[in-house]
Amino acid sequence: MRWRIALLVAGVLAIAGYAAYKALSPKPTFHGTMLSTPRPVPDFTLIDGDGRPRRFSAFRGKTLLVFFGYTRCPDVCPLTMQKLALAYRALGEPEDLQVVMISVDPETDTPERIQQYVTGFHPRFVGLTGTPEAIAQAASAFFIYYRARDQLVDHTATINLVDPQGRLRVVYNEANLAPQTLAEDLKPILARGGRF
Known part of the structure; x- marks a missing residue:
């Protein structure tokens, strides 16, 4: 009887110790804005560089960095893509990212053009385009604003971190993106298989 009580007490203490450890362990600090509740990204279909339809859900199982931009962009887009390429190389070019x-800018960015643009930064990067309606659907899934103005396109310039389950987790803006x-931020996430 005593050994059962001792075993029960030991079990309770182990559970309490683990709960205390989890509560007191430092939470990861992100340089971007972490969503308090992960938001599932609704599925949509765009066209990849080979001219084939690509569902966003086809990327499940990988950690994603999603950026909305356009190939004629004179400043923000190439700078952002360069930062993403540098970070990707610094991480060792992981296949699960x-x-x-x-x-x-679907009027100008053909599948071939956007794929050529992104692979200019890294050969593993993926470019997607589509009809204006499909782009609008994709942009709304990430709360991206964009509007054509003369030869330029005004647009939200955030990087969206999506976990392997297809949930938006962290948003980076220009101020906190280096x-x-x-x-x-990504190294410990990738080490845990995309878990936060």
């Missing part, structure tokens, strides 16, 4: 750029800090 995918960088995806979605065009906000290759080193992005790599620092």
Whole structure:
């Protein structure tokens, strides 16, 4: 009887100790804005660089960095893509991390053009485009604003971190996006198989 009580007490203490450890363990600090509740990204279909339909859900199982931009962009887009390429290389070019750029200029960005653009930064990057309606659906899934103006397109310039289950977890803006800090954020996540 005593050994049962001792075993029960030991079990309760072990559970209490683990709960205390979890409560007191430092939570990861992100340089971006972490969503308090992960938001599932609704599925949508765009066109990849080979001209084939690509469902967003086809990327499940990988950690994603999703950026909305366009190939004629004179400043923000190439700078952002360069930062993503530097961070990707700093992480050792992991196969379970995918960088995806979605065009906000479907009139100009053909599948071939956007794929050529993104692979200019890294050969594993994926570019997607589509009809204006499909782009609008994709942009709304990430709360991205864009509007054509003369030869330019005004657009939200955030990087969206999506977990392997297809949930939006962290949003980076220009102010908190640097290759080193992005790599620092991603390294422990990738080491845990995309778990936060």
